[in-house]
Amino acid sequence: MRLLVTGRDGQVAASLLEAGRAGTEVVALGRPELDLARPDTVIDAIAAAKPDIVVSAAAYTAVDQAEDEPDLAFAVNATGAGKVAEAAARLGVPVIHLSTDYVFDGAKADAYVETDTPAPRNTYGASKLAGEQAVAAANARHLILRTAWAYSPFGRNFVKTMLKLAVDRDEIAVVADQWGNPTSALDIADAILHAAAMLHPRTGFSSFGVYHLVGTGETNWSGFARHILDTSRVFGGPWARVRDIATVDYPTKARRPPNSRLSTAKFTATCGWTAPEWQQSTKEIVSRLLNGQTGHASNV
Template identity: 55%
Template sequence: MRIVVTGKSGQVTSALQALDAGGIEVIAIGRRELDLLQPSTVRETIAKIKPDVVVSSPAYTAVDNAESEEAAAFAINRDGARAIAATAAELSLPIIHLSTDYVFDGVKPESYVESDPVGPVSVYGRSKLEGEYAVAAANENHVILRTAWVYSTFGHNFVKTMLRLAETREELSVVSDQLGCPTSANDIAEAVVKIADRLAKDSSPDLRGVFHLAGSGETNWAEFARHILSIFEEKTGRRVTVRDIAAADYPTAAKRPANSRLCCDKLKRLYGVSMPEWQVSTRDTVTKLLEEPKEAI
Protein backbone atom coordinates (compact mmCIF):
# COMPACT_ATOMS: atom_id res chain seq x y z
CA MET A 1 0.00 0.00 0.00
CA ARG A 2 1.24 3.45 -0.88
CA ILE A 3 0.35 6.39 1.38
CA VAL A 4 1.04 9.98 0.40
CA VAL A 5 1.31 12.44 3.29
CA THR A 6 1.01 16.15 2.67
CA GLY A 7 3.34 18.05 4.95
CA LYS A 8 6.96 17.04 5.48
CA SER A 9 7.97 18.61 8.76
CA GLY A 10 5.20 17.58 11.16
CA GLN A 11 5.63 15.13 14.00
CA VAL A 12 3.15 12.61 12.59
CA THR A 13 4.64 12.81 9.11
CA SER A 14 8.10 12.17 10.54
CA ALA A 15 6.76 9.25 12.56
CA LEU A 16 5.04 7.79 9.51
CA GLN A 17 8.25 7.97 7.52
CA ALA A 18 10.17 6.28 10.33
CA LEU A 19 7.72 3.36 10.55
CA ASP A 20 9.09 -0.04 9.68
CA ALA A 21 5.88 -1.51 8.32
CA GLY A 22 6.15 -4.24 5.75
CA GLY A 23 4.29 -3.56 2.52
CA ILE A 24 3.69 0.10 3.41
CA GLU A 25 5.32 2.87 1.40
CA VAL A 26 5.01 6.38 2.83
CA ILE A 27 5.76 9.32 0.58
CA ALA A 28 5.79 12.78 2.14
CA ILE A 29 5.31 15.88 0.01
CA GLY A 30 5.77 19.46 1.12
CA ARG A 31 6.04 23.00 -0.13
CA ARG A 32 8.61 22.16 -2.77
CA GLU A 33 6.24 19.70 -4.42
CA LEU A 34 2.91 21.46 -3.97
CA ASP A 35 1.37 24.79 -3.09
CA LEU A 36 -1.74 24.33 -0.96
CA LEU A 37 -3.10 27.60 -2.27
CA GLN A 38 -2.76 26.42 -5.87
CA PRO A 39 -5.10 23.41 -6.26
CA SER A 40 -3.69 22.53 -9.67
CA THR A 41 -0.26 21.81 -8.18
CA VAL A 42 -1.85 19.65 -5.50
CA ARG A 43 -3.64 17.47 -8.04
CA GLU A 44 -0.65 17.17 -10.33
CA THR A 45 1.72 16.15 -7.55
CA ILE A 46 -0.57 13.58 -5.93
CA ALA A 47 -1.67 12.10 -9.27
CA LYS A 48 1.96 11.39 -10.22
CA ILE A 49 2.53 9.41 -7.02
CA LYS A 50 -0.54 7.21 -7.53
CA PRO A 51 -1.22 6.51 -3.85
CA ASP A 52 -3.87 4.25 -2.36
CA VAL A 53 -4.66 6.68 0.47
CA VAL A 54 -3.99 10.37 1.09
CA VAL A 55 -3.11 11.60 4.58
CA SER A 56 -3.67 15.31 5.12
CA SER A 57 -1.18 16.34 7.77
CA PRO A 58 0.03 19.90 7.10
CA ALA A 59 -1.21 22.41 9.61
CA TYR A 60 -0.61 25.85 10.96
CA THR A 61 0.07 24.77 14.54
CA ALA A 62 1.43 27.95 16.15
CA VAL A 63 -1.58 28.27 18.44
CA ASP A 64 -0.67 31.63 19.97
CA ASN A 65 0.62 33.18 16.75
CA ALA A 66 -2.65 32.29 15.05
CA GLU A 67 -4.41 34.92 17.14
CA SER A 68 -2.59 37.62 15.15
CA GLU A 69 -2.13 35.62 11.94
CA GLU A 70 -5.69 34.48 11.37
CA ALA A 71 -5.52 34.64 7.56
CA ALA A 72 -2.47 32.37 7.47
CA ALA A 73 -4.04 29.86 9.86
CA PHE A 74 -7.23 29.60 7.80
CA ALA A 75 -5.31 29.50 4.52
CA ILE A 76 -3.50 26.34 5.60
CA ASN A 77 -5.88 24.66 8.05
CA ARG A 78 -9.09 25.25 6.06
CA ASP A 79 -8.28 26.13 2.46
CA GLY A 80 -5.26 23.86 2.17
CA ALA A 81 -7.19 20.97 3.71
CA ARG A 82 -10.02 21.57 1.24
CA ALA A 83 -7.62 21.49 -1.73
CA ILE A 84 -6.10 18.19 -0.62
CA ALA A 85 -9.49 16.58 0.03
CA ALA A 86 -10.88 17.78 -3.29
CA THR A 87 -7.88 16.38 -5.13
CA ALA A 88 -8.28 13.02 -3.39
CA ALA A 89 -11.96 13.01 -4.40
CA GLU A 90 -11.09 13.75 -8.04
CA LEU A 91 -8.67 10.82 -7.99
CA SER A 92 -11.21 8.57 -6.21
CA LEU A 93 -8.96 8.22 -3.18
CA PRO A 94 -9.87 8.08 0.52
CA ILE A 95 -8.42 10.80 2.72
CA ILE A 96 -7.36 10.73 6.37
CA HIS A 97 -7.31 14.22 7.81
CA LEU A 98 -5.67 15.07 11.15
CA SER A 99 -7.54 17.47 13.40
CA THR A 100 -7.43 18.51 17.04
CA ASP A 101 -9.05 18.55 20.47
CA TYR A 102 -9.06 22.36 20.16
CA VAL A 103 -12.35 22.18 18.23
CA PHE A 104 -14.03 21.89 21.66
CA ASP A 105 -14.53 24.64 24.24
CA GLY A 106 -13.35 22.48 27.14
CA VAL A 107 -16.28 23.06 29.48
CA LYS A 108 -17.68 19.52 29.39
CA PRO A 109 -16.90 17.69 32.68
CA GLU A 110 -16.41 14.32 30.94
CA SER A 111 -14.36 13.14 27.99
CA TYR A 112 -15.55 14.38 24.62
CA VAL A 113 -17.16 12.02 22.12
CA GLU A 114 -17.35 12.67 18.39
CA SER A 115 -21.00 13.76 18.50
CA ASP A 116 -20.50 16.42 21.17
CA PRO A 117 -21.15 20.03 20.13
CA VAL A 118 -18.02 21.85 18.98
CA GLY A 119 -17.09 25.36 20.04
CA PRO A 120 -13.44 26.33 19.59
CA VAL A 121 -12.15 29.15 21.80
CA SER A 122 -9.12 30.12 19.68
CA VAL A 123 -8.35 31.11 16.08
CA TYR A 124 -6.35 27.91 15.72
CA GLY A 125 -9.30 25.82 16.91
CA ARG A 126 -11.71 27.61 14.57
CA SER A 127 -9.40 27.16 11.60
CA LYS A 128 -9.06 23.43 12.31
CA LEU A 129 -12.81 23.03 12.71
CA GLU A 130 -13.39 24.80 9.40
CA GLY A 131 -10.82 22.41 7.95
CA GLU A 132 -12.91 19.47 9.16
CA TYR A 133 -15.99 20.91 7.48
CA ALA A 134 -14.07 21.60 4.27
CA VAL A 135 -12.67 18.06 4.08
CA ALA A 136 -16.05 16.45 4.72
CA ALA A 137 -17.71 18.62 2.06
CA ALA A 138 -15.00 18.01 -0.55
CA ASN A 139 -14.62 14.24 -0.16
CA GLU A 140 -17.23 11.91 1.33
CA ASN A 141 -14.62 9.14 1.46
CA HIS A 142 -12.91 10.64 4.52
CA VAL A 143 -11.74 9.89 8.03
CA ILE A 144 -11.12 12.87 10.28
CA LEU A 145 -8.93 12.03 13.27
CA ARG A 146 -9.00 14.40 16.23
CA THR A 147 -5.95 13.96 18.40
CA ALA A 148 -4.41 15.84 21.31
CA TRP A 149 -1.23 16.77 23.18
CA VAL A 150 1.03 15.27 20.52
CA TYR A 151 4.67 14.58 21.36
CA SER A 152 7.54 12.64 19.81
CA THR A 153 11.28 12.61 19.25
CA PHE A 154 10.66 14.94 16.29
CA GLY A 155 10.06 18.67 16.08
CA HIS A 156 8.94 20.86 18.98
CA ASN A 157 6.68 19.52 21.70
CA PHE A 158 6.03 19.49 25.45
CA VAL A 159 8.20 16.46 26.23
CA LYS A 160 11.24 17.94 24.52
CA THR A 161 10.66 21.31 26.19
CA MET A 162 10.53 19.73 29.65
CA LEU A 163 13.75 17.79 29.03
CA ARG A 164 15.53 20.87 27.72
CA LEU A 165 14.51 22.99 30.70
CA ALA A 166 15.44 20.19 33.09
CA GLU A 167 19.07 20.52 32.03
CA THR A 168 19.41 23.93 33.70
CA ARG A 169 16.54 24.37 36.17
CA GLU A 170 15.78 22.92 39.58
CA GLU A 171 12.05 23.70 39.48
CA LEU A 172 9.47 24.14 36.72
CA SER A 173 6.05 25.78 37.03
CA VAL A 174 3.45 23.91 34.99
CA VAL A 175 -0.30 24.37 34.52
CA SER A 176 -2.36 21.81 36.46
CA ASP A 177 -5.95 22.82 35.67
CA GLN A 178 -6.04 21.70 32.03
CA LEU A 179 -6.88 18.03 31.41
CA GLY A 180 -6.03 15.96 28.37
CA CYS A 181 -4.63 12.81 26.81
CA PRO A 182 -0.92 12.91 25.88
CA THR A 183 -0.50 11.20 22.52
CA SER A 184 2.63 9.79 20.91
CA ALA A 185 3.10 10.64 17.24
CA ASN A 186 4.51 7.13 16.80
CA ASP A 187 1.24 5.66 18.09
CA ILE A 188 -0.72 7.97 15.80
CA ALA A 189 1.37 6.84 12.83
CA GLU A 190 0.77 3.16 13.56
CA ALA A 191 -2.96 3.81 13.91
CA VAL A 192 -3.07 5.81 10.67
CA VAL A 193 -1.51 2.91 8.77
CA LYS A 194 -4.09 0.47 10.16
CA ILE A 195 -6.92 2.85 9.32
CA ALA A 196 -5.55 3.50 5.84
CA ASP A 197 -5.31 -0.20 5.09
CA ARG A 198 -8.92 -0.76 6.15
CA LEU A 199 -10.17 2.31 4.27
CA ALA A 200 -8.57 1.16 1.05
CA LYS A 201 -10.28 -2.24 1.28
CA ASP A 202 -13.65 -1.56 2.90
CA SER A 203 -16.21 0.89 1.53
CA SER A 204 -18.53 0.70 4.54
CA PRO A 205 -20.03 4.13 5.39
CA ASP A 206 -19.56 3.37 9.10
CA LEU A 207 -15.81 3.60 8.59
CA ARG A 208 -16.08 7.17 7.34
CA GLY A 209 -16.53 10.31 9.40
CA VAL A 210 -15.01 11.81 12.54
CA PHE A 211 -13.05 9.73 15.06
CA HIS A 212 -11.06 10.48 18.18
CA LEU A 213 -7.50 9.17 18.42
CA ALA A 214 -5.55 9.88 21.61
CA GLY A 215 -3.38 8.15 24.16
CA SER A 216 -5.19 5.97 26.69
CA GLY A 217 -5.71 7.51 30.09
CA GLU A 218 -5.77 11.14 31.11
CA THR A 219 -3.73 13.65 33.06
CA ASN A 220 -2.96 17.34 33.40
CA TRP A 221 0.12 19.21 32.17
CA ALA A 222 1.79 19.29 35.60
CA GLU A 223 1.38 15.55 36.14
CA PHE A 224 2.53 14.93 32.57
CA ALA A 225 5.65 16.95 33.37
CA ARG A 226 6.22 15.00 36.60
CA HIS A 227 6.11 11.72 34.72
CA ILE A 228 8.59 13.00 32.13
CA LEU A 229 10.92 14.31 34.82
CA SER A 230 10.68 11.13 36.90
CA ILE A 231 12.08 9.23 33.93
CA PHE A 232 14.68 11.96 33.46
CA GLU A 233 15.77 11.56 37.09
CA GLU A 234 15.84 7.78 36.79
CA LYS A 235 18.12 7.98 33.75
CA THR A 236 20.35 10.90 34.76
CA GLY A 237 20.18 11.16 38.55
CA ARG A 238 19.15 14.81 38.28
CA ARG A 239 16.00 15.80 40.20
CA VAL A 240 13.71 18.58 38.99
CA THR A 241 10.52 19.44 40.86
CA VAL A 242 7.26 20.64 39.36
CA ARG A 243 5.17 23.39 40.93
CA ASP A 244 1.48 23.41 40.03
CA ILE A 245 0.08 26.68 38.72
CA ALA A 246 -3.29 27.70 37.27
CA ALA A 247 -3.72 28.50 33.60
CA ALA A 248 -4.63 32.02 34.70
CA ASP A 249 -1.10 32.36 36.11
CA TYR A 250 0.43 31.48 32.75
CA PRO A 251 -1.27 33.86 30.30
CA THR A 252 -1.06 33.06 26.60
CA ALA A 253 -2.36 34.84 23.51
CA ALA A 254 -4.73 31.97 22.73
CA LYS A 255 -7.13 30.43 25.19
CA ARG A 256 -6.80 26.66 25.69
CA PRO A 257 -9.65 24.25 26.52
CA ALA A 258 -9.67 23.33 30.21
CA ASN A 259 -10.77 19.83 29.23
CA SER A 260 -9.19 18.20 26.17
CA ARG A 261 -9.96 14.60 27.08
CA LEU A 262 -11.10 12.55 24.08
CA CYS A 263 -13.10 9.34 24.26
CA CYS A 264 -11.78 6.94 21.60
CA ASP A 265 -14.34 4.14 21.95
CA LYS A 266 -15.76 4.69 18.46
CA LEU A 267 -12.39 4.08 16.80
CA LYS A 268 -11.83 0.95 18.86
CA ARG A 269 -15.31 -0.37 18.07
CA LEU A 270 -15.23 0.20 14.31
CA TYR A 271 -11.52 -0.14 13.51
CA GLY A 272 -10.24 -2.26 16.37
CA VAL A 273 -7.64 0.41 17.06
CA SER A 274 -6.76 1.24 20.67
CA MET A 275 -3.86 3.36 21.83
CA PRO A 276 -1.27 2.45 24.48
CA GLU A 277 -1.38 4.06 27.92
CA TRP A 278 0.18 7.50 27.68
CA GLN A 279 2.69 6.72 30.45
CA VAL A 280 4.11 3.78 28.48
CA SER A 281 4.57 5.74 25.25
CA THR A 282 5.97 8.73 27.11
CA ARG A 283 8.62 6.54 28.74
CA ASP A 284 9.61 5.20 25.33
CA THR A 285 9.94 8.70 23.87
CA VAL A 286 11.85 10.16 26.83
CA THR A 287 14.24 7.20 26.84
CA LYS A 288 14.97 7.61 23.14
CA LEU A 289 15.52 11.34 23.52
CA LEU A 290 17.95 10.88 26.40
CA GLU A 291 19.92 8.39 24.35
CA GLU A 292 20.28 10.89 21.49
CA PRO A 293 22.79 13.75 21.26
CA LYS A 294 21.83 16.79 23.37
CA GLU A 295 21.01 18.88 20.29
CA ALA A 296 18.14 16.48 19.51
CA ILE A 297 16.19 17.75 22.50
Protein backbone atom coordinates in the same frame (compact mmCIF):
# COMPACT_ATOMS: atom_id res chain seq x y z
CA MET B 1 -0.42 0.33 -0.97
CA ARG B 2 1.09 3.77 -1.45
CA LEU B 3 0.30 6.16 1.39
CA LEU B 4 1.02 9.84 0.83
CA VAL B 5 1.35 12.08 3.90
CA THR B 6 1.37 15.86 3.57
CA GLY B 7 4.11 17.72 5.40
CA ARG B 8 7.73 16.60 5.63
CA ASP B 9 8.70 17.95 9.04
CA GLY B 10 5.63 17.28 11.16
CA GLN B 11 5.65 14.78 14.01
CA VAL B 12 3.07 12.49 12.42
CA ALA B 13 4.68 12.59 8.98
CA ALA B 14 8.08 11.71 10.45
CA SER B 15 6.52 8.97 12.58
CA LEU B 16 4.75 7.46 9.57
CA LEU B 17 7.94 7.47 7.54
CA GLU B 18 9.72 5.66 10.37
CA ALA B 19 6.91 3.23 11.11
CA GLY B 20 6.17 1.82 7.66
CA ARG B 21 5.09 -1.79 7.36
CA ALA B 22 5.20 -4.60 4.85
CA GLY B 23 3.03 -3.91 1.85
CA THR B 24 2.77 -0.17 2.54
CA GLU B 25 4.97 2.48 0.97
CA VAL B 26 4.91 5.79 2.87
CA VAL B 27 6.00 8.96 1.11
CA ALA B 28 5.92 12.53 2.39
CA LEU B 29 5.23 15.59 0.30
CA GLY B 30 5.78 19.15 1.46
CA ARG B 31 6.95 22.60 0.47
CA PRO B 32 7.72 23.85 -2.07
CA GLU B 33 6.07 21.15 -4.22
CA LEU B 34 2.99 21.12 -2.00
CA ASP B 35 2.23 24.30 -0.08
CA LEU B 36 -1.16 24.51 1.63
CA ALA B 37 -0.89 28.29 1.70
CA ARG B 38 -0.81 28.12 -2.12
CA PRO B 39 -3.84 25.99 -3.03
CA ASP B 40 -2.84 25.97 -6.70
CA THR B 41 0.08 23.65 -5.85
CA VAL B 42 -1.99 20.98 -4.10
CA ILE B 43 -3.97 19.18 -6.81
CA ASP B 44 -1.10 18.59 -9.24
CA ALA B 45 1.43 17.66 -6.54
CA ILE B 46 -0.81 14.98 -5.05
CA ALA B 47 -1.88 13.67 -8.46
CA ALA B 48 1.75 13.25 -9.47
CA ALA B 49 2.44 11.10 -6.39
CA LYS B 50 -0.28 8.60 -7.39
CA PRO B 51 -1.28 7.60 -3.84
CA ASP B 52 -3.76 4.93 -2.80
CA ILE B 53 -4.54 6.87 0.38
CA VAL B 54 -3.80 10.46 1.36
CA VAL B 55 -2.98 11.41 4.96
CA SER B 56 -3.63 15.10 5.48
CA ALA B 57 -1.20 15.91 8.29
CA ALA B 58 0.34 19.25 7.26
CA ALA B 59 -1.10 22.18 9.18
CA TYR B 60 -0.53 25.63 10.64
CA THR B 61 0.09 24.74 14.30
CA ALA B 62 1.36 27.96 15.91
CA VAL B 63 -1.60 28.28 18.28
CA ASP B 64 -0.76 31.69 19.75
CA GLN B 65 0.60 33.15 16.53
CA ALA B 66 -2.65 32.23 14.79
CA GLU B 67 -4.36 34.98 16.78
CA ASP B 68 -2.24 37.48 14.82
CA GLU B 69 -2.35 35.56 11.53
CA PRO B 70 -5.94 34.33 11.20
CA ASP B 71 -5.97 34.58 7.41
CA LEU B 72 -2.90 32.38 7.08
CA ALA B 73 -4.20 29.88 9.65
CA PHE B 74 -7.49 29.52 7.76
CA ALA B 75 -5.74 29.41 4.38
CA VAL B 76 -3.64 26.43 5.48
CA ASN B 77 -5.93 24.61 7.90
CA ALA B 78 -9.23 25.14 6.09
CA THR B 79 -8.75 26.00 2.41
CA GLY B 80 -5.54 23.97 2.08
CA ALA B 81 -6.95 20.95 3.87
CA GLY B 82 -10.02 21.06 1.66
CA LYS B 83 -7.81 21.07 -1.44
CA VAL B 84 -5.94 18.00 -0.16
CA ALA B 85 -9.24 16.17 0.29
CA GLU B 86 -10.39 17.34 -3.15
CA ALA B 87 -7.18 16.05 -4.71
CA ALA B 88 -7.76 12.65 -3.12
CA ALA B 89 -11.37 12.64 -4.33
CA ARG B 90 -10.28 13.40 -7.91
CA LEU B 91 -8.04 10.35 -7.74
CA GLY B 92 -10.86 8.27 -6.27
CA VAL B 93 -8.97 7.57 -3.04
CA PRO B 94 -9.83 8.18 0.64
CA VAL B 95 -8.31 10.87 2.85
CA ILE B 96 -7.30 10.58 6.50
CA HIS B 97 -7.27 14.08 7.97
CA LEU B 98 -5.77 15.04 11.32
CA SER B 99 -7.65 17.52 13.49
CA THR B 100 -7.48 18.62 17.11
CA ASP B 101 -9.06 18.70 20.54
CA TYR B 102 -9.07 22.49 20.20
CA VAL B 103 -12.31 22.32 18.22
CA PHE B 104 -13.96 22.09 21.68
CA ASP B 105 -14.21 24.81 24.31
CA GLY B 106 -13.37 22.51 27.23
CA ALA B 107 -16.52 23.30 29.21
CA LYS B 108 -17.75 19.69 29.31
CA ALA B 109 -17.16 17.80 32.56
CA ASP B 110 -16.47 14.46 30.86
CA ALA B 111 -14.44 13.30 27.88
CA TYR B 112 -15.71 14.61 24.56
CA VAL B 113 -17.31 12.21 22.08
CA GLU B 114 -17.62 12.72 18.36
CA THR B 115 -21.24 13.85 18.52
CA ASP B 116 -20.52 16.72 20.92
CA THR B 117 -20.95 20.15 19.36
CA PRO B 118 -17.63 21.88 18.60
CA ALA B 119 -17.09 25.39 19.98
CA PRO B 120 -13.48 26.54 19.49
CA ARG B 121 -12.00 29.03 21.95
CA ASN B 122 -9.23 30.27 19.67
CA THR B 123 -8.38 30.96 16.04
CA TYR B 124 -6.35 27.79 15.61
CA GLY B 125 -9.26 25.64 16.78
CA ALA B 126 -11.68 27.54 14.56
CA SER B 127 -9.41 27.06 11.54
CA LYS B 128 -9.12 23.33 12.21
CA LEU B 129 -12.90 23.00 12.57
CA ALA B 130 -13.31 24.78 9.24
CA GLY B 131 -10.79 22.31 7.85
CA GLU B 132 -12.86 19.37 9.06
CA GLN B 133 -15.88 20.81 7.29
CA ALA B 134 -13.94 21.45 4.09
CA VAL B 135 -12.52 17.92 4.07
CA ALA B 136 -15.93 16.33 4.63
CA ALA B 137 -17.45 18.44 1.86
CA ALA B 138 -14.69 17.64 -0.64
CA ASN B 139 -14.35 13.88 -0.13
CA ALA B 140 -17.09 11.56 1.14
CA ARG B 141 -14.47 8.88 1.86
CA HIS B 142 -12.83 10.61 4.80
CA LEU B 143 -11.59 9.76 8.25
CA ILE B 144 -11.16 12.86 10.37
CA LEU B 145 -9.00 11.96 13.38
CA ARG B 146 -9.01 14.44 16.25
CA THR B 147 -5.92 14.03 18.37
CA ALA B 148 -4.29 16.00 21.19
CA TRP B 149 -1.13 16.78 23.15
CA ALA B 150 1.11 15.11 20.57
CA TYR B 151 4.77 14.38 21.28
CA SER B 152 7.48 12.30 19.63
CA PRO B 153 11.23 12.14 18.97
CA PHE B 154 10.64 14.58 16.12
CA GLY B 155 9.97 18.31 15.86
CA ARG B 156 8.99 20.56 18.74
CA ASN B 157 6.82 19.23 21.54
CA PHE B 158 6.17 19.32 25.27
CA VAL B 159 8.38 16.34 26.14
CA LYS B 160 11.40 17.90 24.45
CA THR B 161 10.69 21.25 26.09
CA MET B 162 10.55 19.77 29.61
CA LEU B 163 13.79 17.85 29.14
CA LYS B 164 15.53 20.95 27.79
CA LEU B 165 14.30 23.18 30.63
CA ALA B 166 15.36 20.64 33.25
CA VAL B 167 18.98 20.93 32.13
CA ASP B 168 19.24 24.50 33.47
CA ARG B 169 16.44 24.79 36.04
CA ASP B 170 15.78 23.32 39.46
CA GLU B 171 12.05 24.04 39.23
CA ILE B 172 9.59 24.37 36.35
CA ALA B 173 6.17 25.96 36.72
CA VAL B 174 3.51 24.05 34.75
CA VAL B 175 -0.24 24.58 34.37
CA ALA B 176 -2.28 22.17 36.48
CA ASP B 177 -5.87 23.10 35.54
CA GLN B 178 -5.88 21.94 31.90
CA TRP B 179 -6.62 18.25 31.40
CA GLY B 180 -6.14 16.00 28.40
CA ASN B 181 -4.67 12.85 26.87
CA PRO B 182 -0.94 12.89 26.05
CA THR B 183 -0.56 11.18 22.68
CA SER B 184 2.57 9.77 21.09
CA ALA B 185 2.86 10.56 17.38
CA LEU B 186 4.38 7.09 17.01
CA ASP B 187 1.07 5.67 18.26
CA ILE B 188 -0.87 7.98 15.94
CA ALA B 189 1.18 6.66 13.03
CA ASP B 190 0.51 3.06 14.04
CA ALA B 191 -3.22 3.79 14.25
CA ILE B 192 -3.21 5.47 10.84
CA LEU B 193 -1.46 2.51 9.24
CA HIS B 194 -3.97 0.18 10.89
CA ALA B 195 -6.89 2.28 9.64
CA ALA B 196 -5.37 2.66 6.18
CA ALA B 197 -5.30 -1.11 5.76
CA MET B 198 -9.04 -1.12 6.43
CA LEU B 199 -9.69 1.46 3.71
CA HIS B 200 -8.60 -0.78 0.86
CA PRO B 201 -11.50 -1.15 -1.61
CA ARG B 202 -11.69 -4.89 -1.12
CA THR B 203 -12.53 -4.50 2.57
CA GLY B 204 -15.80 -2.74 1.85
CA PHE B 205 -15.16 -0.22 4.64
CA SER B 206 -17.97 2.33 4.85
CA SER B 207 -17.71 3.82 8.36
CA PHE B 208 -16.30 7.14 7.24
CA GLY B 209 -16.59 10.20 9.46
CA VAL B 210 -15.08 11.82 12.55
CA TYR B 211 -13.12 9.86 15.17
CA HIS B 212 -11.13 10.70 18.28
CA LEU B 213 -7.62 9.25 18.51
CA VAL B 214 -5.57 9.93 21.65
CA GLY B 215 -3.39 8.11 24.15
CA THR B 216 -5.06 5.96 26.79
CA GLY B 217 -5.45 7.67 30.15
CA GLU B 218 -5.59 11.29 31.20
CA THR B 219 -3.62 13.84 33.18
CA ASN B 220 -2.99 17.57 33.43
CA TRP B 221 0.04 19.37 32.04
CA SER B 222 1.89 19.38 35.36
CA GLY B 223 1.23 15.67 35.84
CA PHE B 224 2.53 15.04 32.34
CA ALA B 225 5.63 17.10 33.12
CA ARG B 226 6.28 15.19 36.36
CA HIS B 227 6.08 11.85 34.58
CA ILE B 228 8.46 13.04 31.86
CA LEU B 229 11.02 14.29 34.35
CA ASP B 230 10.70 11.38 36.78
CA THR B 231 11.21 9.02 33.85
CA SER B 232 14.22 11.04 32.74
CA ARG B 233 15.76 10.81 36.22
CA VAL B 234 15.35 7.01 36.21
CA PHE B 235 17.29 6.91 32.94
CA GLY B 236 19.97 9.22 34.29
CA GLY B 237 18.71 12.27 32.42
CA PRO B 238 17.89 15.82 33.59
CA TRP B 239 15.32 16.33 36.33
CA ALA B 240 13.61 19.30 37.97
CA ARG B 241 10.79 19.86 40.43
CA VAL B 242 7.42 20.75 38.94
CA ARG B 243 5.41 23.51 40.57
CA ASP B 244 1.67 23.61 39.86
CA ILE B 245 0.28 26.90 38.59
CA ALA B 246 -3.12 27.97 37.25
CA THR B 247 -3.87 28.99 33.69
CA VAL B 248 -4.30 32.60 34.85
CA ASP B 249 -0.69 32.52 36.09
CA TYR B 250 0.56 31.62 32.61
CA PRO B 251 -1.27 33.94 30.20
CA THR B 252 -1.19 33.09 26.51
CA LYS B 253 -2.55 34.96 23.52
CA ALA B 254 -4.82 32.06 22.56
CA ARG B 255 -7.29 30.69 25.11
CA ARG B 256 -6.86 26.97 25.83
CA PRO B 257 -9.70 24.58 26.72
CA PRO B 258 -9.55 23.47 30.38
CA ASN B 259 -10.79 20.02 29.37
CA SER B 260 -9.26 18.45 26.25
CA ARG B 261 -10.09 14.87 27.12
CA LEU B 262 -11.38 12.84 24.17
CA SER B 263 -13.13 9.47 24.21
CA THR B 264 -11.69 6.95 21.75
CA ALA B 265 -14.46 4.36 22.16
CA LYS B 266 -15.74 4.89 18.62
CA PHE B 267 -12.32 4.39 17.00
CA THR B 268 -11.68 1.29 19.09
CA ALA B 269 -15.06 -0.21 18.24
CA THR B 270 -14.77 0.53 14.52
CA CYS B 271 -11.08 -0.09 13.87
CA GLY B 272 -10.15 -2.50 16.66
CA TRP B 273 -7.18 -0.40 17.77
CA THR B 274 -6.46 1.21 21.14
CA ALA B 275 -3.47 3.35 22.06
CA PRO B 276 -1.11 2.23 24.84
CA GLU B 277 -1.28 3.95 28.23
CA TRP B 278 0.25 7.39 27.84
CA GLN B 279 2.81 6.70 30.57
CA GLN B 280 4.17 3.74 28.61
CA SER B 281 4.47 5.71 25.37
CA THR B 282 6.07 8.65 27.17
CA LYS B 283 8.69 6.34 28.68
CA GLU B 284 9.57 5.09 25.19
CA ILE B 285 10.00 8.61 23.79
CA VAL B 286 12.00 9.89 26.78
CA SER B 287 14.32 6.90 26.51
CA ARG B 288 14.88 7.52 22.82
CA LEU B 289 15.54 11.22 23.30
CA LEU B 290 18.03 10.67 26.12
CA ASN B 291 19.85 8.15 23.97
CA GLY B 292 19.90 10.46 20.99
CA GLN B 293 17.62 8.20 18.98
CA THR B 294 15.63 10.88 17.22
CA GLY B 295 15.36 8.67 14.17
CA HIS B 296 15.88 9.37 10.51
CA ALA B 297 13.17 9.39 7.91
CA SER B 298 13.43 9.54 4.14
CA ASN B 299 11.24 12.06 2.36
CA VAL B 300 9.99 12.42 -1.16
